[in-house]
Amino acid sequence: MVNILLLSGGMDSTLIYYIEKNIDEYVFFNYGQKQLKQERNAIKKLNVKYKEIKINKLNYTKNGFIQGRNLTFLIELRELYIDKNIVVFIGSNKDDVFPDNNTKFMKKVESILNASYIKNIKIITPLSNTTKKTISKSLSQVENVSPYWCYSGTDTPCGICKSCKELKKIGEFKKWIQ
């Protein structure tokens, strides 16, 4: 069995990195995102050996939703570790609003993949009952950590994208850019 953590450089997966101690493999997806460089930099600061997997560019909708992202990641992981039972840790949190980023969705994908492939997959969302505010506060207690969450791809988070606005709304934006 292989325990895999899906890293994005964002707050959720970075916090899981510090919480979960039994991870065997760290994986990062390059799907043509604007913020690729910044996400890579955030992960490099963790000083962890990770695999970067390049896939075809994914489509964005106007509200920042990335079509097929989590489903594609999970199928890619299933096929990458085709002959192994795998446990995938994903950073979905209590405040996530996109329909493909909650425990119910993950359970359905788990069931579909287990019906489709011989080896098993288990998808774990350790932060599904944790709010973004709590995640941000917990992570800010770790030294020298600098997650990247902004959709704009600017080195300093833009403050106007959906992700920045959500952090502002919960009063957790300023402390990360100082």
Place this chain on the structure above:
Amino acid sequence: MMKDGHAEGENVRVLLISGGVDSLYLYYKYQNVFDKLIFVDYNQPVRENEKKVLDDLQIDYETLILHGLPQEDNGYVWGRNIEIILQLRKLFINKRLVIYLGVNAEDMTRSNTPLFYRKVEDVMNESYTGGIRIVMPLENMNKHDIGIELKKMLPKKITPWSCDVPGEKQCGNCVSCKQGKASEVFNIW
């Protein structure tokens, strides 16, 4: 390579057609419904036999190529059905996609049941905009009844291909042939 060719938001009705009993029945029963007839080439050993049936019937189909999927000795292809739906979803991105499948009441493979496809429909709709429906008109029909009905519509000289082993004739011994015998569809032709 297959192309989309439809405007955003437009309905695209696709029949997955294989040259077997179920999908041929759907083709004849609902012939004017479909915008696209798609044959999936997943490197199955009998793809030429399957295509010959469609060619003999002069059916105008397009081919979705899906190579590289791991196959077991018994012919089971890992991840085939979820990959097919995913590729179609990506190909017709932002379209209202309706996929017709020839799943029947006797299909037992875990990744080829109505319950499986309903979950797939759910996760596709939660992952992509545009909307997708997976329609299985034969889910309550047994194989024998489908065979009897198809026989009435199919030209007499044509035999659907339902065997796992390539060759001039269907072997009668493989898993698919044995299932065909068990459901009494084998002897219709």
